[in-house]
Amino acid sequence: MLAPELPGRLSAAVLVVSDEVASGADADRGGPVAMSLLGDLGVAAVKTAVPDDPALIRTAIVEAIDAGARVVLACGGTGIGPHDHTADVVAGLLSFEMPGIAEEIRRQGYGHTPVALVSREIAGVVQPEQGAPVLLLAVPGSRGGIRDALGVVGPMLGYIIDQLDGAGHV
Secondary structure, eight states: OOSSOOTTTOEEEEEEEOHHHHHTSSOOOHHHHHHHHHHHTTOEEEEEEEOSOHHHHHHHHHHHHHTTOSEEEEESOOSSSTTOOHHHHHHHHOSEEOHHHHHHHHHHHHTTOGGGGGOOOEEEEEOOSSSOOEEEEEEOSSHHHHHHHHHHHGGGHHHHHHHHTTOOOO
16 A cells, blocks of 8 residues: 555545446446445445436536545446447546556456457546536446556555645655
8 A cells, every 4th residue: 555544534436437337237247346346445436327318427526525425436348349438428527637547557458358449438636616526437348457457556545545645645
């Protein structure tokens, strides 16, 4: 761990972006993985499913931030298909990007499947008008993609939040 322990001091929101999951036509397989991995890190999280609709994705992210989430993980909709909108919505909300995180998630994914290179993960920070900065990530909705994403960012969550809150560098 690069910074102090996380239990009790960090809340997160997992946003499952899927038309099928939101409508109940398919089971949510990725969201429970994200919740479990965040729980293993000592992060309290809530999970919501929304259709892959730009306005609904944006609203869900803003509501999660307004509710106090310091980390928002938008899972799904990061591909290149006509119904993949998550990356574009997330990019429009960011105050600044953290490209190294997204690059490493793709690199980890490529170790499992070459199609990871066409995924559009985005990592960055939202600075709300009121409240603390928020780490916002758009990651694949697959169980493997979520494992890769949290495998990359999980060990750094404490450090990232400390930096956003003004702590000195390690």
